[in-house]
Structure formats: C-alpha cells, structure tokens
Amino acid sequence: xxxxxxxxxxxxxxxxxxxxxxxxxxxxxxxxxxxxxxxxxxxxxxxxxxxxxxxxxxxxxxxxxxxxxxxxxxxxxxxxxxxxxxxxxxxxxxxxxxxxxxxxxxxxxxxxxxxxxxxxxxxxxxxxxxxxxxxxxxxxxxxxxxxxxxxxxxxxxxxxxxxxxxxxxxxxxxxxxxxxxxxxxxxxxxxxxxxxxxxxxxxxxxxxxxxxxxxxxxxxxxxxxxxxxxxxxxxxxxxxxxxxxxxxxxxxxxxxxxxxxxxxxxxxxxxxxxxxxxxxxxxxxxxxxxxxxxxxxxxxxxxxxxxxxxxxxxxxxxxxxxxxxxxxxxxxxxxxxxxxxxxxxxxxxxxxxxxxxxxxxxxxxxxxxxxxxxxxxxxxxxxxxxxxxxxxxxxxxxxxxxxxxxxxxxxxxxxxxxxxxxxxxxxxxxxxxxxxxxxxxxxxxxxxxxxxxxxxxxxxxxxxxxxxxxxxxxxxxxxxxxxxxxxxxxxxxxxxxxxxxxxxxxxxxxxxxxxxxxxxxxxxxxxxxxxxxxxxxxxxxxxxxxxxxxxxxxxxxxxxxxxxxxxxx
Amino acid sequence: xxxxxxxxxxxxxxxxxxxxxxxxxxxxxxxxxxxxxxxxxxxxxxxxxxxxxxxxxxxxxxxxxxxxxxxxxxxxxxxxxxxxxxxxxxxxxxxxxxxxxxxxxxxxxxxxxxxxxxxxxxxxxxxxxxxxxxxxxxxxxxxxxxxxxxxxxxxxxxxxxxxxxxxxxxxxxxxxxxxxxxxxxxxxxxxxxxxxxxxxxxxxxxxxxxxxxxxxxxxxxxxxxxxxxxxxxxxxxxxxxxxxxxxxxxxxxxxxxxxxxxxxxxxxxxxxxxxxxxxxxxxxxxxxxxxxxxxxxxxxxxxxxxxxxxxxxxxxxxxxxxx
Numbered sequence: 001x002x003x004x005x006x007x008x009x010x011x012x013x014x015x016x017x018x019x020x021x022x023x024x025x026x027x028x029x030x031x032x033x034x035x036x037x038x039x040x041x042x043x044x045x046x047x048x049x050x051x052x053x054x055x056x057x058x059x060x061x062x063x064x065x066x067x068x069x070x071x072x073x074x075x076x077x078x079x080x081x082x083x084x085x086x087x088x089x090x091x092x093x094x095x096x097x098x099x100x101x102x103x104x105x106x107x108x109x110x111x112x113x114x115x116x117x118x119x120x121x122x123x124x125x126x127x128x129x130x131x132x133x134x135x136x137x138x139x140x141x142x143x144x145x146x147x148x149x150x151x152x153x154x155x156x157x158x159x160x161x162x163x164x165x166x167x168x169x170x171x172x173x174x175x176x177x178x179x180x181x182x183x184x185x186x187x188x189x190x191x192x193x194x195x196x197x198x199x200x201x202x203x204x205x206x207x208x209x210x211x212x213x214x215x216x217x218x219x220x221x222x223x224x225x226x227x228x229x230x231x232x233x234x235x236x237x238x239x240x241x242x243x244x245x246x247x248x249x250x251x252x253x254x255x256x257x258x259x260x261x262x263x264x265x266x267x268x269x270x271x272x273x274x275x276x277x278x279x280x281x282x283x284x285x286x287x288x289x290x291x292x293x294x295x296x297x298x299x300x301x302x303x304x305x306x307x308x309x310x311x312x313x314x315x316x317x318x319x320x321x322x323x324x325x326x327x328x329x330x331x332x333x334x335x336x337x338x339x340x341x342x343x344x345x346x347x348x349x350x351x352x353x354x355x356x357x358x359x360x361x362x363x364x365x366x367x368x369x370x371x372x373x374x375x376x377x378x379x380x381x382x383x384x385x386x387x388x389x390x391x392x393x394x395x396x397x398x399x400x401x402x403x404x405x406x407x408x409x410x411x412x413x414x415x416x417x418x419x420x421x422x423x424x425x426x427x428x429x430x431x432x433x434x435x436x437x438x439x440x441x442x443x444x445x446x447x448x449x450x451x452x453x454x455x456x457x458x459x460x461x462x463x464x465x466x467x468x469x470x471x472x473x474x475x476x477x478x479x480x481x482x483x484x485x486x487x488x489x490x491x492x493x494x495x496x497x498x499x500x501x502x503x504x505x506x507x508x509x510x511x512x513x514x515x516x517x518x519x520x521x522x523x524x525x526x527x528x529x530x531x532x533x534x535x536x537x538x539x540x541x542x543x544x545x546x547x548x549x550x551x552x553x554x555x556x557x558x559x560x561x562x563x564x565x566x567x568x569x
Numbered sequence: 570x571x572x573x574x575x576x577x578x579x580x581x582x583x584x585x586x587x588x589x590x591x592x593x594x595x596x597x598x599x600x601x602x603x604x605x606x607x608x609x610x611x612x613x614x615x616x617x618x619x620x621x622x623x624x625x626x627x628x629x630x631x632x633x634x635x636x637x638x639x640x641x642x643x644x645x646x647x648x649x650x651x652x653x654x655x656x657x658x659x660x661x662x663x664x665x666x667x668x669x670x671x672x673x674x675x676x677x678x679x680x681x682x683x684x685x686x687x688x689x690x691x692x693x694x695x696x697x698x699x700x701x702x703x704x705x706x707x708x709x710x711x712x713x714x715x716x717x718x719x720x721x722x723x724x725x726x727x728x729x730x731x732x733x734x735x736x737x738x739x740x741x742x743x744x745x746x747x748x749x750x751x752x753x754x755x756x757x758x759x760x761x762x763x764x765x766x767x768x769x770x771x772x773x774x775x776x777x778x779x780x781x782x783x784x785x786x787x788x789x790x791x792x793x794x795x796x797x798x799x800x801x802x803x804x805x806x807x808x809x810x811x812x813x814x815x816x817x818x819x820x821x822x823x824x825x826x827x828x829x830x831x832x833x834x835x836x837x838x839x840x841x842x843x844x845x846x847x848x849x850x851x852x853x854x855x856x857x858x859x860x861x862x863x864x865x866x867x868x869x870x871x872x873x874x875x876x877x878x879x880x881x882x883x884x885x886x887x888x889x890x891x892x
Contacts, residue, residue: 071820333700333717338691343704345715347724365724371704373713373729380723410723460693460702468763494819506818509825516824519773519831526770527594533763534597538610 005488006093009069013101016065016514020057025050037127040160048120055113058105059480059525060518063487068513070491072502091488091563098484106477110445118443122327125350129324130159137169146176158325201231208240217247263289267298274302279309284401312387314394314420317405320383323360328352329443334434334459336366336425342376344368345460346422348384351431359386359428364393364407366422377412381405381420386428394420426459433466434459441469449473453541464533467541471532471548478552479528483521485559492566572645576652577659579641583634584663591626591633592619601764603682620674627671628781629834631664632806636830639810640823649883653807653874660803665796668788684709684733687740687756693717696740697754709733714742716752726750776834783841787859794859801863801870805833808870811877837862 028049029042037045054061073090133156140149150173153166160166204227211220221244227237270285283306289299310316329351337344349363361384368376381393382405397403406420426434433444433452441449449470457463496502531551535544596618600610635656642652685706693700698720704713711733716726731744731752740756743749766774780802787795812826813819840862849858 067820071818331719333693335691335702343691343702343713343715345702345717345725347717367715367725367727369713369715369727371713373704373727375727378723378725378727457692460691462689462692465763472763490823491820494823496818500817503816503818503821506816506821509816509821512828513821513824516827516831518769520827522767522770523773526766529766530594530597530601530764533601534610536763537601537605 005070005073005091005492006097008073009066009094009097009488012069012072013062013065016061016068017054020061020514021050021054024053024057028053037123038130038160040162041123041127045120045123048116048123051116052113052120055109057518059476059483060521061514062101062480063483063521064514064517066484067487067491067494067517068510070488071495073492073495091492091566094488095485095560095563098481098488101484102477102481105480109476110473114443114445118329119327121330121443125328125330126159126325130156133159134166137166137173141169141173146173149173150177155321155325158322201227201234201237204230205234205237205240208237208244212240212244215247217244220244221248263293263296267302270306271302274306274309279306279312280314280396280401282306283310287399310396314392314396315383315385316398317383317395317403318398320360320362320385320395323352323354324350324362326352328360329432329435331435332431334426334431334461336422336459337368338458338460340371342368342370346424348431351428353428353432357428359431360384361386361391364391364422368412375411377414378410379407379414380410381407384422386424389424391422391424392420393422426455430455430459434461441466446470446473464537467536467544468529468533471536471541471544472529474545475528475532475548475552478556479521479525482552482555482559483524485556485563487517489559489563489566492563572647573651573655576638576642576655580634580638580656580659581663583637584630587633587637588623588626588630591630592622595622595626598764603686605686617676620671621676624668624671624675624785625778625781627664627667628784628802629777631660631667631803632830632833635660635803635806635810636826639813639826642810643813643819643822649877653810656810657803657807660807661800664799664803668784668795668799672785672788681735681737684711684735684740687735688733694756695754696742696752696756699752699754701742701752703731703733706733711742714744716742716750773831773834776838779838779841780834783837783862791859794856794863797860798863801866802833802837805866805870805873806830808873808877809833811873811881814877814881833866836865840865 025046028046032042032046133152137149137152137156140146140152150170153170153173156166157163157170204223208220208223208227211217211223221241224237224241224244227234228241231237266285266289270282270289273279273285274282283303286299286303286306289296290303293299330349332346332348332351334346335343336346344366345368346364346366348361348365350361352360352362354360362382364381364384365379367378370376383395384391384393386392393407395405409419429448430452433441433448433456435443449466453463453466453470456466528548532544532548535547539547596615599618599622600614604610604614638656642656687694687696688701688703688706688711690703690705693702695701698718700717702715702717703711705711709732711731712729714728714731716728717724718726726748728744728748728750729746731742734741734743735756738755739753741751741753743751765771784795784798787798809826809829812829813822815822815825845858845861848861849855852858
C-alpha cells in the first residue's frame, strides 16, 4: 500500500460524480417535456433537473464511489518485506476529506438545491403563462384583433425572445395595427366607416375622402397621412392632407377662444374629480386631455398626480402582467382566518416578491364560510398587489377605462368598500412557506423553517410535517458522512488482493454497484424518516432533536469503529 | 469442524437482530400511518402491535439473515456443500416454525384507520389529487368541508357536511343536498406523508408485502403449499450465496448478492401478481397458479446450484484478511 486511501478515492469519486452528472443530464434532456416547458428552455431546464437529480442521488453515487475506491486500494503490490502502514495513517486523510465533502454537500443541499428547485418551478410557471399568451395571440390574430395580438405576442416574447415564429407573427400584427383599416384601428365606430379594406394606401385615401366629405378634418388628415406613409407617391393623399391642415388651421379666433375655454372647463372638472377622491376618473380625464394638449403643463402635472393617487388604491394591469413573468412562489394555499366565527381560505396561483418588500399576486381565489359551511363570500381575482397588510385587487388599464378588472364575486356579498381588498394575515415570508406540496419545504432553508414553524400551524399547514422535514434536512449531512465512513470500511474489508487486476466480469457488473447502494442508502434514509417522524409526532421536536442527535453520534461512532477495526495487511 | 456448528447460532443471532430492527420500524410506521391521530405513542400500542410486526417482517428478516450469514461463510474455510445444507436446513426450520409459532400470537388484522387519522380539524389533508379541510369531525361526520381542486375553476368548493369513511386505503367524503359531491382517493395528511417511503423504497416494501401476505395466506389456507413455498424461498436464497464467489472482486460479489436478494422480492411480486393469474386462466387450476412463484424459485435455485458446481471454484476467499 504505497498510496494513501485518499489519493485512490478522489479520482474515483470525481469519475463517479462526472458519470452520474452526465447520466442525469442525458436523462433530463431525453425526458424533457415540451408540454410542460417551452422548447427554448430545454437546456436550462435539463441542467437544473440534472442538478436536482444529482443532489437527490448523490449519497448512493458517493457511497458506491467510496466503496469501489476503497476496495481497489490494495491493487498495487507492496514492496517485498515492507512493513504495513498503520491503518490510522492510511485512512486519516480520507476521513478528513469526508468531513470537507460533507460540508460541501451541506452547502449545496441547503444553499443551491432549494434555489434551483424554486427556479425550475418558475420556469414551469413561465412556460404555462407564455403558452397562454401564445394561445391569446393566435385567437386574436384569427379574430383580426391585431392590437391585442401584438400585445399578447409582446408579452410572450419577454419569456421567449428568440422564438422566430412569434417574431414573424409580431411583424405581421404590427404591420396590420399601423394600417388603420385593421379591426382595432382608432377612429369612428365601425358602422360609420366605409367598407373595411385593411391593406393599401388606396383604402386609406378613400377613407380620407370619406371623412373630408363629412368635414371631419381630424380623421381626414389622419388617414391621408397614413396613405402617404404607405405610398409617398400618392399625390391625392397629399392633397387631402394639405386641405385638412388648412381647414384645421383656419379656425376662427372665436372658435379658438371657445376651445381654450372648453379645455379650462375640462381641466377644472378633472381636478374636481381628483380633489373629491375619484382618482381613477381624474386620471382618465387628464389622460384624455393630455392626448390633445401634449404641451399643457397643468395637464401633465395633474396626470402624474392622478396616476400616483390611482396606485394607492389600485394598479395598472400592464404592470401586473409584466411582473407576472418574474420568478415567484406558486400554489399558495392557507387559512387567512380561522376562528370560532368563520374560516377564510385563500389560494394564490403565484406570488412575485419585489425588492423593498412589495409583492404581487396572481390568480387569487378566496372563500369565507362559517362553522355550518354557509358561504359568506367567494371570489376570484386575476391580479393583486400587496399594500400594507392587504391585497389590492383593483386592476385598471393605463389607457382604457372600460378595461378595469375587479374581483369576480361567485357567491355571497362583500361590503362595497372591501370589494377589491383582502386583509392578509401571513407575511410574505410565511406565504412562501405555504406553497402547497413538499416543493415549498424543499425550497426553504432550515433556518427559515425554524423561524416560521411556530406560526404556520395557524394557516392550515400541519406543523409536524415542517418539523419532520427540518429534522430530516439536519440528518442528511450526517447520513452523508456516516455512509462515507461505512462504505470505506465495507470497501476496504472487501478489497482485492494486492497486485490483482480488476476482473473483466467485475468491470461489466460495476454499474450495478450504485444501484445496490441506492437501494441500501434509500432504506437507511427511510428508516431515519420513520424514526424522526415517530419522535416528532409522538414526543415533540425537542425530544426528537436530542434523540436523533444521539443516534447520529452513535451511528458515527459505530462506523468509525468498524473502519478502525480494519487491518492494513 | 467448529465453524459449521456455529452457523445455526450465528444465523439465529442475525435473525433475532434483523427481526427486532425490522419489527420496531414496522411498528413505528404502523403507528404513524394509522394510530398517531389518537395521541402519543404508548407501550400498550407497541405491545399489541409487536406480534403482528414480527409476523409481517419474518420473511424478509430470514432472507436478510441468510445474506448476512453468507458474508460470514464466504470468509471461512467451509465445505460449500456442508454450508449449503446447514443454511438451507436452519433457514427453512426457522422460517416455518417462526411463522407457525408467531401466528397464534397475532390478533385480528389491524382495523382500518379512522378518518380522524387523516382529517385533523382546520388542517389541509390531501385526498387523491385534491386538498380537503374540515372544521370539525365527529364520528365520521365532517362539518364545513372545504375542497380545493387546482384543476377546476373555481378551485374552492364548500359543503356544509359530508360523511367520511376509510376503506382499503381510500378515504371517501360524500356530501348530500344541493351540493352533493364525492371526494375519494388515497388520503395523506401532510404529517402522515413523512412516513411514506420514496418511490423506490415503496416498490421494495410493496414486493415484501406481497410475499409476506402470500406466505401468511398459504399458512392459513394450505399448509402443504406453505411448506413448499418456504422451502423454495430459502432454497433460492441459499443457492444465491454462490454469487459471493462469482468474481475475484469481493465487493462486486456482495453487491450482486444484495441486488439479487432485492430482485427475488420483485420477481415474486411479478410472478404472483402478473403471471399466476394467467397461469390460472390457462390451466384452469388455481393450485398451479399458487405454486407458480415457488416453482420458478426452485428452478432458479437449481440453476444457481448447477452454475456453482460446474463453473465456480469451491473457495474464493473474500479478502486477504478476515476483517
């Protein structure tokens, strides 16, 4: 034995890690679900899934590598007559390396893996949202609503910017939108418009003529300019545009004075609205004024003021849609209130946390019912924003007053003042832990679990599950270390004779070794889970922690004793 | 000649150790899955459940003990024929007598857990694909039942009351009246899921349950067939010890034996659940169907014996120095 055990173990470990990582990556690529994720995310998803699989099965892979390395440690012939090295010196460096590897494992398992799991969940959610946008875009294009199609495609492209098909669709939608003959073009109602001819300067010229005939010089000028933009050679369009300009410039002084007075009245009305608390009405009024009076300083100032006021009680839908594409926590489910009088359950499909403690919520549903199961109210809301201790659910469109999204009441009634507000009991940090399923716990670190464990029971989560998960997470590094030592002892006790080469059959059967190790290590961890669960539920967390700590010390001592019991001969 | 005399005692020692460990874990698991809603773990529960646990874990404990005994035998200079006969004889006698002796101590099969085990008031519990929370539960009658189904719109449904029953591992909530609906599925209160195994271990436990249940059924219904089945299992396990001499690399040999032992349970499950019914239909003979797994085990054991006799060296020390 001329080399230390460590020098044999490390290359084998690295080789096993590399092979396992490559195999998991390959598996993740092959089993990539194009229905669950966007195709553009293939490599990102595969990498993340491979890492999670690698972490999930690191213990058996590591155990197999250690056992193989230890069992091959005597392949080299010892010098004739050389005295055997003391076994403690043979394994000391390996045990020290195991301690370092255990620390690395703990950091990866507690630091990197939870974030990777959360990120993978984000990618899944984004894929779902993007698919929805794609569906919206397709439907809008088929229905000829090019503006809506462009908007949906823009949102899609934020998630999947490289999608050529969607880029192509956007060009088509954008070109149709710039042609006012398209379905969503600004202008008079469709009934008053000549037969729609979506494309071509000729159609625009005809519309310009139509509006000129109606003495609607604003519209005539608009369409004439649009025709010129499409075909600068259209002299007739230029003529109409020029005529319309002259007509618009030729307003009489009296008319101008009247317009100024009218503007002043409109501004005063809008300001009155703002001062009376109708921020949203004032916002739209100032917005309408701003479109015709771009250089009016009063309008610009009060528009900004109104927008600020609007955001105290509501928010703009486009902002919510933009935030929806950011990473967040999914599938939140909790009891917001649960007392003798009533129970309030809330489900939030996604929460996105912003810097500064702000948070946005998507696809909200809440129900309040009493002890007899009578529903007091039940509503759904597509968007919400955290404001203090409540969720605001009043989403307004930045430009169109008709596109306001308020909670949809499915059952019962709510006071008008509370229609768009839901008082929230859990903090954002607690909401993160209330994501349904084990993924939420897997995405939390042990300190987070410890901090939140006392309050989560009130929100409907079985506190024991949190305690068990926390205890198991603390056990994992010990399991890694103990199995490392045990497998070293096992491999050493089953090592090959000095100087013998690996048998061909043994090499062929080598892939079975991690499988066996996986079976054994999973059984070992399951036994731990049973004991931890039993102790936590039966005797409480403190007792469980103490007993499990003692158990780990005993198991580590036994493993070290077994290792120390090996002979170096 | 000392070593052959030690083998039965070593086997018994190993069996006692493995049986105790497995039975304790089985009791703990049983309490967690079906009795933990009743409160703290009591010694009375342990005492009542221990014979049942021992009965359930005896078959896998015997298999595990044979494997562990094989590791010891492989390191000793013993005639392989003698070792084979001793392990086969002792293993068979212990398995058959163990099951015969423990069976009278085992009470009635454990009652199905009450709905309370899964429906803790004001706590979300998973039932199939849905989550359910009740405000109160009295004698199988749940009040103010909230059902959450992520796949529907809206996701929440509230019913004033529902009857809760647990049958064959399925929790069913049935409500009447204008909002009549039925929620049915495998129950899983979040805390009971801590006792649930990962999917690979669960497959292993399923295979073990299949074999143990079959052996218990044969013992009760057809003792002659039970003797044959027990012999076939011990014979195959003992013959499998030849894997410990398959290559010059002891570690691979031991791992092969481990994976083989795991494989026998899967094979039994496959034969008993998938093949036996087809055999029964083809031969219109339930006896042949019941015996199919045992016959396959015997055939496989004979094959292993032939390989051992014809191709493997009689002795291939497991290591340089006995550890």
